[in-house]
Amino acid sequence: MIFYALFCRTYQFIMKTASYFLPFHEPELLTGPGSLERLPERILEKGANPVLLVVSRTVARLPEYEVFRAGLDRADIRTVVYEGTVPNPTIANAEEALALYLANNCKGIIGIGGGSQMDCAKAIGARVARPAKSISAMRGVLKVRKRLPPLFLVPTTAGTGSEVTIAAVLSNPDTHEKYALNDPALIPAVAVLDPLLTIGLPPSITAATGMDALTHAIEAYIGRSNTNRTREMAIRATRMIVANVNTAYGDGGDVEARDKMLTASYYAGIAFTRAYVGYVHAIAHTLGGFYGIAHGVANAVILPYVLEAYGKKAEKSLAELADALSLTDSAASDYEKAAAFIRKIRAMNAEMKIPEKIDGIRPEDIPVMADRAFREANPLYPVPRIFDREELAALYRVISV
C-alpha cells in the first residue's frame, strides 16, 4: 500500500501540474431572475439553429419554460425536444437524443434541468464531436479533445455545478456502472443561472442537491490539488450554502436564497472541476449505479462518515472551513474545529430530514462497490488520505441500515 500511495501521489502531482496547461475556461454567464429570456439571442449569435433541447418533463411544465419557448419561436429558432432523460442519465438516453440531433440536422444543444439533463446534453455534444467514439470509449480524462457544437446549459437544481465543470456523468444500467467523461471541451459556451427556474424545486430535492454542492466545495477544499482560486471558490460556496440552503428548503419561493444557492453551486463547480472530488463521490456513484440512490442524498449521508475517517489528514483544512463559518472560538484546536464542522453537516442533514443511513445496501454488493469506488478515486482524486478497499467496504457497512 505504501508504494501504491506513492504512485497515486505522483500521478496526482503530474495531473495537477498538467492542469495548468489545460484549456480550463468558464462559460459566458447569464444570471439573475428572468435571465433565461436572454438565451435565444445567444443561441442565434452562435448559429445554433436548429437546436436540440434536452429538458426534464417537470421543467417543461414551468411557466418560465413556456416564456423561453415563445422567445425561441420569436427568434425563429427551430427546436427539437428530447424529454426522455432519466435521473442518473443513461448512455441510451444520450444515444436516443443524438439520433434526434442528427436526423434534424441540429447545430447546437441546450440542456435545461438538473445535472441529469445537463450531463446528457454534454454527452450528446461529445458524440457529435467524436462520431466514431462510443461514450464508454470517452470515459476517463481527456478522451474528447475536440470542439463540441455550441452548448447551452441551464441548471434547475443547485446543484451539481455541471454548467461549469469538465465532467459528464453517465450510467450503464446493464453493468450498474456510473462513470464520468472529463474534458475541458465539455464546458458549455453559455450557462444560465436563473433562480426562477428553481422556485418549484421540492424541499427534499432542494436539500439533496444543496448538500451535493456543499460536498463539491468540501471535497475540493480538503483535497491536495487546490489553487488559490479553487480554495477561494470552495470557501465562498461553503459559506453561501450553509447560510441559504435551509431557507431555500423551508421557503422555496425565497428568490434571494435560490439565487445564492445557484451561485454557490456554480462556485463549487469551479472549485471541484479543477481540484477534484474524493471518496464521498466515489461511493455515491456506486450507490447511484447499483440502487439508483439520488446523487445528492448519497453524498449527504456519506459525507460526515468519510470526513471522520480521514482523521488527522483532513483536520487542518476542515478547521479552516469551520473558521470560515465561525463555528468555534478561534482558540479551539484544529481537532475541535474539524469536529464542529462535521457536527454542523450532521445538523444540516437532520434539519432537512436527510437520513443518517441508506436503506437497501445488500452486503453481497459491498465488495464490488468498494472495488469500484477504489478504482474511481485512485489514483485520480487527490484525497487527504488514501483508503484501501477494506476501509471503503467498512464505510459502506457503517452507512447500511
Ligand SMILES: NC(=O)c1ccc[n+]([C@@H]2O[C@H](COP(=O)([O-])OP(=O)(O)OC[C@H]3O[C@@H](n4cnc5c(N)ncnc54)[C@H](O)[C@@H]3O)[C@@H](O)[C@H]2O)c1
Ligand atoms: N457533471 C458534473 O460535474 C456533475 C457533478 C455532480 C453530479 N453530477 C450528476 O448529476 C446528476 C444529478 O443531478 P441533480 O442532482 O441535479 O438531479 P437530477 O437532474 O437527477 O434531478 C433530480 C430531480 O429533480 C427534478 N427537478 C429538477 N429541476 C426541477 C425543478 N426546477 N422543479 C421541480 N423538479 C425539478 C427532476 O425532474 C428530477 O426528478 C447525477 O447523475 C450526478 O452524478 C454531475
Ligand SMILES: [Fe+2]
Ligand atoms: Fe456531485
